[in-house]
Amino acid sequence: MNAKSLKSPFGGMTQWLYQRFTALFMTTYMISLALILTTYRPLTFDVWASLFDHWTIKYATLVFFILMFFHAWIGILHITEDYIKVIAVRTTINGFLFITMVIELIYLTYFLIGYSYD
Template identity: 40%
Template structure:
């Protein structure tokens, strides 16, 4: 009998589930948003402002972007861990990616609440 000793942080399953959950949320949001956008009487600035005028649409849109950025972080981090072997380079890429994704989240918040 082989006794397997599992060590480590066990991030794999948690990240796999998180990536699938964010993907499901993004698909549901995309379908609902497409239905709402196609249901607009015309594609003008006023109708788009009306669609985003409610706090609920802005909130779920911001959640969409947060889910997108977290989903991207998991994927890119895994690519770095698999293919970038020098630890210093990998750490540098992780830090740059984190700063970019957090910056994108702030930019998305600024755009959504600027209307």
């Protein structure tokens, strides 16, 4: 086993497939949500809040954002690897962006699943 396979267990083709799968799910989610929202006229805050009270919408939205995080993370790694050649700077930027994205994901999970109006 070489050092490259230990460093990067997900090869280029696997990352490409992950990005395509996440893009397909995110597109399906957005089209489904758009179709659901077109059935409500007028779209008021009460309609919006009641729509997101349903557990399927909450969890589908959470899965959407988790997959968006994964999709964006693969893109960030490719962009920083292509354009930032100094490894220390690249690692710092990647670390900062990763921590920021994880904090956002934690906040979103709390807001979607754990937040209560009571």
